Amino acid sequence: MSFHSIALKGFERRSPLADELRRSLADVAKVTDDAAQAEVVLEALTDTREKSVVASTAAGQVRELQLRVRFRFRLTTPGGRELLPPDELVLSRDMSYNETNALAKEQEENLLYRAMQSDIVNQVMRRVSAARI
Structure with missing residues (x-):
């Protein structure tokens, strides 16, 4: 990485994704909550977990679910210069279900x-590592 400090912005207060990103980023840069003190700002535009029914029985019982993690983010300087334009990562997994x-x-x-979240963190880390100030 070509920077030494990064701020996380736009995440929900108790975001598991933000927590894992914070731990991963701490290995390579100082992580702060104050964007003014950071060299770059990782801003979460969307951080959601979704669940939908994809198959059910004739009686209406759920048989299969699809789980999705959606993360949309961008990387900027504290002054607002865009280092990485808005990017969206969406992962999904199908899961059988039985009441x-x-x-x-x-x-x-x-x-x-958790597995999808870790995969997203790894992808974000690769993109952030490739960014240049």
Whole structure:
């Protein structure tokens, strides 16, 4: 990376994605919440988790879900000069569902979301690393 400090901006207060990004970025740069003190600003434009039903039985019971993580971001200087234009990363996973195993399926859902989140963090890290001030 060609910079030493980065600010995270636009994330929800308790964003798991922001937490993981903060940990990953801390290995290569100083992470701050104050954009004025940073060399670059990673701004979250969208940070969402989505779930939709993709298959159900004739009786209306859910059989398959699709999980999605959507992250749209940009990288700027504190003055607003764009280093990376807005970019969107969307990952999805299909998951079978069974009401009798609801607790296990909830754990599986959480694991799938975490895996997608880690993949997004890795992709963001590669893009941010390639950015030049």
